[in-house]
Amino acid sequence: MALLSVTDLTVTFDEFTAIDSVGFEIQPGETLGVVGESGSGKSVTALSIMRLVELGSRAKVTRGRIDFEMPDGSVIDLLTQPERSMQDIRGKHVSMIFQEPLTSLNPVFPVGEQIAEALRVHEGLDKKAAHARAREMFDLVRIPEADKRFGQYPHEMSGGMRQRVMIAIALSCGPRLLIADEPTTALDVTIQAQTLGLIKQLQVETGTAVMLITHDMGVVAEVADRVVVMNRARVVEQGTVDEIFHNPQDPYTQALLSAVPRLGSMAGRVGPEPFHLAGSLR
Amino acid sequence: MNQTVAAPLVELRGVSRQFPTDGRARVHAVVNVSLQIGRGETLAVVGESGCGKSTLANLIIRLHEPDEGTVLLNGTDISHLGPKAMRPHRRTMQVVFQDPFASLDPRVRVGAAVAEPLKVHGTKRGEELDEQVAELFELVGLQRIMMKNFPHQFSGGQRQRICIARALALRPELVIADEAVSALDVSVQAQVMNLMLDLQNELGLSYLFISHDLAVVERIAHRVAVMYLGQIVEIGSREQVFSDPRHSYTAKLIDAVPIADPRQRTERPLLTGEIPSPVWPAGEGPEPVELIEVEPGHLVAKE
C-alpha cells in the first residue's frame, strides 16, 4: 500500500489549469523526485497535498483524490478533510520545507523557539519539554555549536544553517512524509551538497518518505529513487531514476535531459561547445 | 580564435577593493586580483556567494573604482578615469544581468529599450535606427515584429535575449554576463548559452562569464578563474581547472556539483562547513595568497 496516492488531481486558477489530472504514488520511506520547469505545476501539486493551495488565492481543486495512509493504517482522502483535521496532519504526519530558508523562518523569534513551536502545536508539550526536544532536533540535523545557535535569530545564521533549522522543524514531530520544495536552490553549491547529504542521511535514520520538488536534474539524479516529470500542468512521464535518466520515453523528458549541463562531459574537448538540444528545444 | 594578440582586451593588475560595513569592519570584496581576458575568449569566474565575483565585474566596468591596482582596457589604464573620460570606453563593455524581469522597464516597448543605448551614444535615428534594432532582434533569434511589444509579453528566456540584444547594440568587445543564465529554466538556459556561443563566433566577442554553476561554466568557458574570499585561488584553461584541479577549494567545488546521472552517485560525507565571511575588523585582512604557475597558463594559490 502506498503512503500517498494522488489520483486525477486537477487544480484551476480561474480559467487557467494549474495542474491537470496529475497522478502518482509515494511508497513509505522512498524519495520521489518531482521535476519540471517553472509553471509546470510542481509546487501547486505540493501545496495541494498540504491543502494550502486554496488558501488566500483563487485556486480551486476541481477533481481528484489524495489518499494518505495514517500511522494507524487507515487511509484518508486529504481533499475531503475539514481544516481542523488538516491542522492536525500538517507538520505532524506531512510536513514541508521551502526554498528560501531565510524568509520561511519567523524573523522575530530565536530559531530554537521555532522548532519548539511545532512540538507545542502537536504534542502539547510545555515550554520546557518542547525546548529540550527542540535541542535534540538541533543535534539530529547536525548543527554545530548547538547551544550557542539555539538562541540565535534567523538573520544571524548562514543559509545552510537556516535550512537545517527548517529541516529540524519539519522533522520534529516525526512525519511520515516530508515535502521539500526546491530545498537547496537558494544555497551555494558546497552547502547544497551538505544539505542533500543530510536529507539522505536523515531519511535513513527516520524512515521518512520524501517528495523532492526541484528543477535541478542533478539534484534528482543524486537523491531520488523514482522520478515524476511534469510539464505544462501534466505528468508526462514517471519511472525509476535510472529509467528516466537512461531510457526516457517522453519527448519532453528527452529534450529536458539534452539541455542539462553535465560536469565532466567536456573533458578532452578543445573549445566551448553548444548543447545538442533534442526535440522541441532545437 | 582565442590566442591573445599584443595587449589583451582586459587586464587586471593587483586590483583590490574594500567596502565599509556597519561598525568599523570592512568587506574585503576583491583582494589583489590579476587576470587577463583575451579577444574572442570567455573567461569564467566561479565561486560561492560573497567571493567577490560580482564586485570584480563592477570593477572592470568601472561601476566601482579600485582601491589599489590597475584596470587596463585595450592597453589603456581606466582605473581612475572620471565619468566623462570613461564614456568612450563604456561602449566597449556591456553587461547582461541575472534577472531579465528586473532589467527591463515594464512601461517601455522592448524595441525602444534596445534602441536606448544607440540613442544615447549613437548617431543614427529614424528608420535607420529602427532597422538596426530589427537586425539586433534577428541576431538574438527574435522576430522583428516583436519590437513593438512590452516586456510582460515575453517569457524569461525571450527577455534575456532582449537584454543581450540591448547589450550588443553598441557593438561591444566585451560582454559581462553576471549570472546571466542562472535564473532561467534549464531548457531556456541551454538555448541562451547556445546563442551566446553563436554570437561569440559571429562577432568575435569576449565574455566575462560570472557564475556559481560549474556545469554551465564547463560548457561555455575557455578559461576559468576560481575565486574564494575575494582572491583568485586557481586560474587556467577549462581543461586544466576541471580535469586537473590543484587547489583544494577548486576540488571541493567540483565534488559538490550533483551529477545528472544516477549511475554516478557518490556518498556525500556529512559535513557542516560554512562559507567564511569576507568581513574583517578594521586593520585586519585576509592573508594574500601567492599564485604559482604549475603548468603554462595554470596558476594555483600556495596552500
Added chain:
Amino acid sequence: MTDVGVALEAVEASGRGALRMFLRNKAAVIGLVMFTFIVLVTIIGPGLYGTDADKMVARPFSPPGDELAPRLGTDYLGRDVLAGIIGGGRTTLAVGAVAAAMSMSIGLLVGSLSGYYGRWLDAALMRLTELFQVLPALLFAMVLVTLLEPSARTVALAIGLVSWPAAARLTRAEFLRVRELEYVKAARAIGSSDRRIMLRTILPNAMPPLIVATALTVGIAILFEAGLAFLGLGDTSTISWGSMIGNNKGYILEAWWTVTFPGFAIFFTVLSVSLIGDGLQDAFNPKLRGR
C-alpha cells in the same frame, strides 16, 4: 492557554534582548525617566505637596515668584497652579491611558480580523472603520460626552471610540503585508491554527509600528482630553491639565503662567511617551540587536 496568554508569551519571546537594546537608546531612556517621574509625581505628589488643588491659597493671579503666592503662581480663583499640575495629572494620564488602550484594542481586533481573513469580512469591517473615520472626531466626542454626562470615564470612552480607526487601518496593513510572507505559509505547514498564526506569527512581526502607534495614541488621547476639557466638556468635578488650560484660557495675556505650566506638563508627557515608543520600535527589531 488563553489568546491573551499566547499573544503575551509570543511578544515576550520575540522581545528577549529588547530591554538591552532599549537601554542603549539614549533618547528612549530620557523619555522613560521623564515619564516615570511624571507618573510618580501624579501618584505620590499630591500627598507630598500637601496643598489641595481646589483650595484658594492666595490672591487670584498671583504671579510666580510673588512672596505671598505658591511657586508657580495662582489662577483666577486663587488656586495653586503647581498643586493643580500635581493633582490634575492623574485624571489626564488615566484618561489618556484608558482611551489609548481602548483605541488600540478595538483597532487591533478590527484590523487583524480584517487583514487576516480578507474578503467580505474585510469589506464590512473597513466600511465600519471608514464610517468612524469620516465622523468629525471632536464633534462626535463632544456629542457623546454631552449625552452621557461628562465624567473621566465617558471622556475616555469617547476618545477611545473616535481614535481607533487609525489603529485598525495600520494593523490591517501590517497583517496584509505579513500574511503573504513565506514564514506564515511555513507556520501553516506545521499545522498552526488561524488563531495561533495571528497571535504568534503575525502579531509579533506587526508589533514595531503598532508600538509607535500606541505611544502616539497615548499622546493624542492626552491632547484630546485637554481639548475636551478646554471646551468645558471634561469632568467638572476634578481638575485635569486640560481643564486648567480651559478654565484660564480667558486670562492668557494677563496671567500667562496659569496656562503655560499645565501646557508644559502636557507637552513633556506626550514627548516622553513618543520617545519611549521610538525606543521600543527599535528594541523589538531583532536585526538591530547585537550590534
